[in-house]
Every structure is written in C-alpha cells, then in structure tokens.
Amino acid sequence: MTKMAAVYTSFVLIMLLMVSSCLCYCPLEKSYNTGNCSYRFHCIRVIQDIGLPEHCQGSTNYHVKVNVYLSDAIDRFDKSMNPKFLYSITSLRASGVWPQTNLSLIQYMPQLQTLNISGNQIEKITENAFYTLTQLEYLDLSHNRLSDVEGLFEFEMLPNRMRHLNLAHNEIQQIPSSAFENLTSLIELDLSYNLISYLDENSFDNLTNLETLRLNNNNIKNQIGALNALGNLTNLYLSKNEIQIIDDDSLELLKHLVILDVSWNQLDVLTPELFLRHWQHFEGRAVCKILLSENHLTFLPNATSVELMSRFTRHDHHKKRVDVLTKLDLSKNSITTIEYNAFRYLVRLTSLDLSQNKLTNFRVNADDLVYIEYLNLSKNYITQLNLECFLSMNRLQNLDLSNNYIDGIPDLLFINNYQLKRIDMKFNDLKVLENLHIKIFHPDEGILDLSNNAIYKMNIPSGEGMRLKKLMLQSNNISDPTNIDLKHQIDLEHIDMSNNYIQYLNSSSLCLPTNITHLDLSYNDISKIAPATFHKFRQLKTLRLSHNDLTGIEYGIFQGMTSLVYLNLSNNDISYLDSKVFIDLRSLYILSIEHNSMIFLDYKGWVAHKHELKVYIDGNNFTCDWLGTALSDYNNNFSKMRPYALNGGTGKHSLQGIPCVQKEIGELVQIDSKSGTLTDSDRLLAVNLKILEAIKNQTYVLRKFMWHSLYAESKNI
Incomplete structure (x- = not known):
C-alpha cells in the first residue's frame, strides 16, 4: 500500500505541475497579430513563454504595439519572464487581488502608454510605482480601495505625458495640495464615486490643461471655488453631491464650461449669472449643457445686471458669429415662479426642461425662446398656455405638456410654427376639441398624443393638422365614434382609439381618413360590428379589436380589406369562427384569436390563401384531435393555416408546444370541433x-x- 500511495502521490504532483504550467503562460490560441508589429495577447498569472519576431524588437521601421491582458495576475517579476518582451509592451490590463502593491512588474515596461489595473482591491500603492513610466498616457485605477493618493503620481521626467487618469469608485476622502502637481498634461480626471467632502484651494492648481473633471457622487459641499485655476476646463460633473450654494468665487470658472452638471444636489437659490457663458471661449460651434435637475430650487430670478447684459446681448453675439447652443435642465425641482427675464443670459436656448416642478403658468420673455426646439413642461400645474411665448417659438419640434390641467388649445398658439414633430398632451383636462389650432407638422414626423384626457368629441377641419401622421386618443371618453371627425387628415396613418367606451360599429361610425394603415380599437365595449364597417379603409394593414365583447364575426365585416396584414381578435367571447368570413383578407399574415374560449375554427376558407397564415390559438378549447389534424394539413401543404401559441404548453395536453384540451371537453358541446378540419375533397382541391x-x-x-x-x-x- 505504501508503494502504491507513493506512486499515486507522484502522479498527483505531476498532474498539478502540468496544470500549473498550463495556467501560467500565454496560450497561442489567445494571441493575435493585428498588424505589422502589432499584437494582442491574453496571459494567465504570469507573462512567459512568449516573444516578438526579431524585426519587431527595438524596431524603428514599424510602430510596435503590444497589448497584453494578464488575468489572475501574480504581482511580481518572475525570472522566467522575457525582459525584451516586457520592454515592448505598450498596453497592459492586469486583474488580480493586490491589497498592497509596489507594481514591481511594470518597472520592466518603460514603453507602457496605457495601464489598466482597475478592480484589483488595491488599498495602497508604494515605492513610486509609476516613476519610470515616462510614456504613460492613460492610467485606470478605478474600482479599487484607494484612500490616499499623496505622492502617488511622481515621475522621473517632467513634464510627463499623462493625459487620462481614472480614480473613480475608490475610497478617497481628501485631495492633498500636491497630489496632482506633476500632472500638467492631464486633460481628463475622474474622481467620481469616492468619499471626497472637501476641496483644497491648491489641489488642482497645476492642472492647467484639464478639460474634463468628474467629481460626481461624492460628499462635496460648497468649495467649488477651489477649481478656479482650471482655465481650460470645459466639462465639469458635480452631480449627486451636497452642494447648497454656488458663490461668486466659482462663477468665473463656470462661465467657461460647455457642460456643467450640478444635478442631484441641494441648491435652493439660483443666481442668474450661472447661466452666463463666455461665448468667445468656445471658438465657434458648441452645445452647452447646464444640468440643474433634482435640486431644491423654488424661484428663478430675473437677469438684472446691466453691465453683463450689455456684454451678452444678441446683437454682440451675432457680430461675433459664434454658433453656441444651450440646453438647460431644471426638472425635478420645486419651482413655482419664473420671472419674465430669467433666461436673458441664455443665448440660443434650444432645449428647456422644466418638468416635475410646481408651475401654474409659463410666461417668460418671448425673445429668449426664439431658438427653442425642445420644451418640456410636463408634470406641473399649468391650466393655460401663454400665447406670447408660443408665437415666438417657430423652431419648436418637441413639446411635452403632459400631466397638467390644460383644458383647451388657444387660437393661433402654433400659427407661426411649421416644425412640430411631437406634441404630448396626455393626462390633461381636454374634453372637446373643435379645432386643433395646429396648422402643419414637420415633413418627417407628426405625432400628437391626447391620451388619458376626457375627450368625447374632436374635429380637425380641412386645412388644419396637415402632415399629422400619428394620433393617440386612448383612454378618453369616446362612446360615439362619429364624434371623432378626422376624415380630412389625409396624411394620418396611425390612430389609437383603444380603452374608450365604443359599443357598436357600422359603415358610418368611423369618420377617419381612408388611407390609414394602423387602427387600434382594443379595450372598448364593442359587442357588434356590422358588415362593411371597414370597407373604406383599403390600405389598412393593422387592426386591433382585442379585449372587447365580440361573440361572433359576421360575413362582410372585412369587406374590401385586401391590404390587412395583422388582425387581433384576442380576449373576446368568440366561440365559433368560420374562415370564410376572412375571404377578402388576401394579405393576412397574422391572426390572433387567443383567449376566446373558442371551440370551433373552420379553416377551409384558407386553402387558397395568398400567404402562410400564422394563427395564435392559445387560451381556447380546441381539442388535441383537431389541433393534430390542423398541424398535419399544414405540414402536408394542404392548408396555409399554421396554428401557433404565444404561451406554449407541454405534456399530454399540448402538441408541438401548443396547448389543447382533452376530447371529452370538446364532446360537451353540440358542435363537433373535428368538422372544422379538411375533408379528402378539400385536400384534393388544395x-x-x-x-x-x-x-x-x-x-x-x-x-x-x-x-x-x-x-x-x-x-x-
């Protein structure tokens, strides 16, 4: 036994060594040549058993690029490693678990340009680990546990080449004044998702080339003035901090910004100078974004500074020919009052979001709204729309007025606008619309959402609402469909009248344009549809009649509907269905009849159907015998009808994933469900x-x- 145990132990050791050697190298199958002297390698634990061709070692003829991903990395230099190969590495992504490290491995990689050691649970980096990396441009230390960065970024040569530094998702509480003093070439610094509560006045003094600074998701209060030395900063992210006030000391910096994000803070007072921008700083075209959502603002004061007003008039702006656009987000505050000249400093305001505030009206200087393309006033308490404001907005494309208390659209409100693409007025108090007061929509898109109002009557006369393509009227008080007169809307394609109170339809019920392609009448109380109801709508492709009270389908209901592709009759109370009633639906491709408790479907009328017809039948009482015959007829090309199930079933009460019932259930009714299948004569006809x-x-x-x-x-x- 001892000898056998020794042999077994030796065998296990050999196998472990073999496994270990397999895990500790750079497999050939994970090595890629991506160009002349350009390679990508995936190594495991250590970098060994790998090298470059002779002509790529120290080559001056080719730009050598070696990208290495080292997984489950051992944080040390191993003698088995090839120093020449390490010297050639230009990009390294190393993942491992290193609570404390001096990064000894990278001391042999002086050509490193990109280094990513994120997510390695690093708490401390010692011994000037980056000192010799004179070529380093991008360093990612995010998702670690670093709390102290003092003395971490010291380099042998100054100025260094570092341009991007990512320290996000660490545990940094404080930025020492000397932490970044050597990073004068840095253009992007990410300190988001840390524990910073205080900004030292001199922490960022030497970052004179910095363009983007991310300090979001920290605990910063009011020391924004510490950033004033950043003369080239254009993008500042401060969201989700504890900022209560932006003082005068910080305004000089803020005027240079293209993106200022102070959302999700505790601002309760807003100085209008915050909206000012030094337009000449942007050298031509720029889109400025000022994000102030999720604060505690209640009041927007006038811009009253005469000195600043004279500097930033629109006349001066046009003379300089600087094309600067501004997007302002003030959503999710508690704003009740906006003074008349509150937006005076915002030259070329193109987007304004005031949703989820407490406004009862919106009346500001119309001159400040001339360039508006997007306006969101949803979820306020607005009852009326100011004519003066909207007359000036002749570039307006997207308007959201939903979730207010508006009961009408004033005359001439959109008389000067020909660019409207989408108007959202759902969840208001509209009841009767005798005139839309919208002359024309944008050529590319015209959408009007009037759902969830109390509309029972609507008329769009000829010459109004031109180029309107989609109209939503769901969840209103429509009981008589003849009160919805849209027949003059020749561009209207999609109409949604679902979730209303319509009970009966005949050939004169629908006063709709004849060229509509989509009509939704689901979730009504329709119990009867007379023949020829849809005969005018020969271009209709989609018709939804689900969730009504239909008990049957009469011959002639779908007369002339040769273009219909999709018909939904699900969730009604139809027990009997004869395919002959669909004889005009030559283009029908999908029919939904689920959840009707149906016991009979005669599919003989589809023998010569134009296309394969998908019929969704789950939620009914078709017998397994009937279903088996229907599937067999389809598979043998005798029938074009193929049963399907949206919610399939398995076991003895299903066939090919389609639920069916035992024959005894079918025998409880007088109609034999098997009579709906094809006879031999029908198959011969096919x-x-x-x-x-x-x-x-x-x-x-x-x-x-x-x-x-x-x-x-x-x-x-």
Missing part, C-alpha cells in the same frame, strides 16, 4: 389549386419566352 398555380406560372414563363423570341426575330428582320 392539390388542384397548386397544380393550377404551377400551370399559370409555366404559362407566364412560356409567354414571356415567346414574346422575347418574336421581338428578337423582328429586330433581325
């Missing part, structure tokens, strides 16, 4: 129809051939 179709196609080909032959002969003559 075969004959296919033969006739083949003969028709062959005849067409022969005629075409003969015509070409006669044409060729006539040319020769």
Whole structure:
C-alpha cells in the first residue's frame, strides 16, 4: 500500500505541475497579430513563454504595439519572464487581488502608454510605482480601495505625458495640495464615486490643461471655488453631491464650461449669472449643457445686471458669429415662479426642461425662446398656455405638456410654427376639441398624443393638422365614434382609439381618413360590428379589436380589406369562427384569436390563401384531435393555416408546444370541433389549386419566352 500511495502521490504532483504550467503562460490560441508589429495577447498569472519576431524588437521601421491582458495576475517579476518582451509592451490590463502593491512588474515596461489595473482591491500603492513610466498616457485605477493618493503620481521626467487618469469608485476622502502637481498634461480626471467632502484651494492648481473633471457622487459641499485655476476646463460633473450654494468665487470658472452638471444636489437659490457663458471661449460651434435637475430650487430670478447684459446681448453675439447652443435642465425641482427675464443670459436656448416642478403658468420673455426646439413642461400645474411665448417659438419640434390641467388649445398658439414633430398632451383636462389650432407638422414626423384626457368629441377641419401622421386618443371618453371627425387628415396613418367606451360599429361610425394603415380599437365595449364597417379603409394593414365583447364575426365585416396584414381578435367571447368570413383578407399574415374560449375554427376558407397564415390559438378549447389534424394539413401543404401559441404548453395536453384540451371537453358541446378540419375533397382541391398555380406560372414563363423570341426575330428582320 505504501508503494502504491507513493506512486499515486507522484502522479498527483505531476498532474498539478502540468496544470500549473498550463495556467501560467500565454496560450497561442489567445494571441493575435493585428498588424505589422502589432499584437494582442491574453496571459494567465504570469507573462512567459512568449516573444516578438526579431524585426519587431527595438524596431524603428514599424510602430510596435503590444497589448497584453494578464488575468489572475501574480504581482511580481518572475525570472522566467522575457525582459525584451516586457520592454515592448505598450498596453497592459492586469486583474488580480493586490491589497498592497509596489507594481514591481511594470518597472520592466518603460514603453507602457496605457495601464489598466482597475478592480484589483488595491488599498495602497508604494515605492513610486509609476516613476519610470515616462510614456504613460492613460492610467485606470478605478474600482479599487484607494484612500490616499499623496505622492502617488511622481515621475522621473517632467513634464510627463499623462493625459487620462481614472480614480473613480475608490475610497478617497481628501485631495492633498500636491497630489496632482506633476500632472500638467492631464486633460481628463475622474474622481467620481469616492468619499471626497472637501476641496483644497491648491489641489488642482497645476492642472492647467484639464478639460474634463468628474467629481460626481461624492460628499462635496460648497468649495467649488477651489477649481478656479482650471482655465481650460470645459466639462465639469458635480452631480449627486451636497452642494447648497454656488458663490461668486466659482462663477468665473463656470462661465467657461460647455457642460456643467450640478444635478442631484441641494441648491435652493439660483443666481442668474450661472447661466452666463463666455461665448468667445468656445471658438465657434458648441452645445452647452447646464444640468440643474433634482435640486431644491423654488424661484428663478430675473437677469438684472446691466453691465453683463450689455456684454451678452444678441446683437454682440451675432457680430461675433459664434454658433453656441444651450440646453438647460431644471426638472425635478420645486419651482413655482419664473420671472419674465430669467433666461436673458441664455443665448440660443434650444432645449428647456422644466418638468416635475410646481408651475401654474409659463410666461417668460418671448425673445429668449426664439431658438427653442425642445420644451418640456410636463408634470406641473399649468391650466393655460401663454400665447406670447408660443408665437415666438417657430423652431419648436418637441413639446411635452403632459400631466397638467390644460383644458383647451388657444387660437393661433402654433400659427407661426411649421416644425412640430411631437406634441404630448396626455393626462390633461381636454374634453372637446373643435379645432386643433395646429396648422402643419414637420415633413418627417407628426405625432400628437391626447391620451388619458376626457375627450368625447374632436374635429380637425380641412386645412388644419396637415402632415399629422400619428394620433393617440386612448383612454378618453369616446362612446360615439362619429364624434371623432378626422376624415380630412389625409396624411394620418396611425390612430389609437383603444380603452374608450365604443359599443357598436357600422359603415358610418368611423369618420377617419381612408388611407390609414394602423387602427387600434382594443379595450372598448364593442359587442357588434356590422358588415362593411371597414370597407373604406383599403390600405389598412393593422387592426386591433382585442379585449372587447365580440361573440361572433359576421360575413362582410372585412369587406374590401385586401391590404390587412395583422388582425387581433384576442380576449373576446368568440366561440365559433368560420374562415370564410376572412375571404377578402388576401394579405393576412397574422391572426390572433387567443383567449376566446373558442371551440370551433373552420379553416377551409384558407386553402387558397395568398400567404402562410400564422394563427395564435392559445387560451381556447380546441381539442388535441383537431389541433393534430390542423398541424398535419399544414405540414402536408394542404392548408396555409399554421396554428401557433404565444404561451406554449407541454405534456399530454399540448402538441408541438401548443396547448389543447382533452376530447371529452370538446364532446360537451353540440358542435363537433373535428368538422372544422379538411375533408379528402378539400385536400384534393388544395392539390388542384397548386397544380393550377404551377400551370399559370409555366404559362407566364412560356409567354414571356415567346414574346422575347418574336421581338428578337423582328429586330433581325
């Protein structure tokens, strides 16, 4: 036994060594040549058994790029490593668990330009780890546990080449005044998701080239003035801190910013100078974003400084020919009052979001709204719309007035606007619209959402609402569909009248344009549809009649609807359905009849259907015998109808994932569900129809051939 145990132990050791050696190298199958002297490697634990071709080692003819991903990394230099190869590495991503490290491995990689050691649980980096990395441009230390960065970024050569530094998602509480003094080339610094509560006045003094600074998701209060030395900063992210006030000391910095994000803070007072920007600083075109959402603002005061007003008039702006656009987000505050000249400093305001405030009206200087393209006033307490403001907004494209208390659209409100793409007025108090007061929509898109109001009557006369393509009227008080007169809207394609109180439809019920392609009448109380109800709508492709009270479908209901592709009759109370009632639906591709408790479906009328027809049948009482025959007829090409299930089933009460019921249930009713299947005569008819179709196609080909032959002969003559 001892000898056997020794042999077994030796075997286990050999296997462990083999496994270990397999795990500690750079597999060939994970090595890629991406160009001349450009490689990508994936190594495990250590970097060994790998090298570069001779002509790429120290090459001056080729730009050597070596990208290495080292997983489960051992944080030390191993003698088995190839120093020449390490010297050539230009990009390293190393992942491991290193609570404390001096990063000894990178001391042999002086050509490193990109270093990513994020997510390694690093608490402390010692011994000037980056000192010799004179080529380093991008350093990612995010998602670690660093709390102290003092003395961490010291380099052998100054100025260094570091341009991007990521310290996000660490545990940094304080930025010492000397922490970044050597990083004069830095253009982006990410300190987000840390524990910083205080900014030292001199912490960022040497970052004179910094353009983007991320300090969001910290505990910073009011020391924004510490950033005033950042003369080239254009993007500042301060969201989700504890800032209560922006004082005069910090305004000089803020005027240079293209993006200022102070959302999710505790601002309760807003100085209008915050909106000012030094337009000449942006050298041409720029889109400025000022984000102040999720604060405690209640009041927007006038811009009253005469000195500043004279500097930033629109006349001066146009003379400089600086194309600067501004997007302002003030959503999710508690604003009750906006003074008339509150937006005076915002030259070319194109986007304004005031949603989720406490406004009862919106009346500001119309001159400040001339360039507005997007305006969001949703979720306020507005009852009326100010004519003066909207008359000036002739560039307005997207308007959200939802969740207010508006009961009408004033005359001439949109008389000067020809660019409207989308108007959202859902959840208001609209009841009767005798005139839309919108002359014309944008050529590309016209959408009007009037859902969740109390509309029972609506009329859009000829010459109004031109280019309106989609109208939503769901969840209103429509009981008589003749009160919805849209017949003059020749561009209207999509109409949603779902979730209303319509009970009956006939040929005169729907005063809709004849060219509509989508009509939704689901979730009404429709119990009867008379023949020829939809005969005018020959371009209709989608018709939804689900969740109504229909008990049957009469012949002629779908008369003339040759373009219909999708029909939804689900969730009604239809027990009997004869496919012959769909005889006009030659283009029908999908039919939904789920959840009708249906026991009978005669599909003989679909023998010669134009397309394969998908019929969703789950939630009914079709027997497994009927379903088996229907599937067999489809699979043998006798029928174009293929049963499907949206919510499939398995076990003895399903076939091919489609639920069915035991025969005894089908026998409880007087109608034998098997009579809905094809007879031998029906199958013979299906075969004959296919033969006739083949003969028709062959005849067409022969005629075409003969015509070409006669044409060729006539040319020769």
